[in-house]
Amino acid sequence: MKKNNNYDNKELFKSLGTVGTLGFTLVLSTFTGLCIGLVIDRLTGLKPIFTIFCLIFGIVAGFVYIYVKLIKNDKL
Numbered sequence: 001m002k003k004n005n006n007y008d009n010k011e012l013f014k015s016l017g018t019v020g021t022l023g024f025t026l027v028l029s030t031f032t033g034l035c036i037g038l039v040i041d042r043l044t045g046l047k048p049i050f051t052i053f054c055l056i057f058g059i060v061a062g063f064v065y066i067y068v069k070l071i072k073n074d075k076l
Contacts, residue, residue, distance in 0.1 A: 026062035033058020
């Protein structure tokens, strides 16, 4: 009985680690896109254009990464 509970705890922590990693990746890709857009806008003088474009690109890249990881692991 104790081994089964230990196995369940390992699976729980593994799942929590996976979810945490995917969440961190989404936030990091969004923030990176925003920062790159701000830098390009500051260099070119075109204020909102590259910020919006790179922010959207970062968000989409984060979701694509999550989608690929979920399909690759075959877990939904």
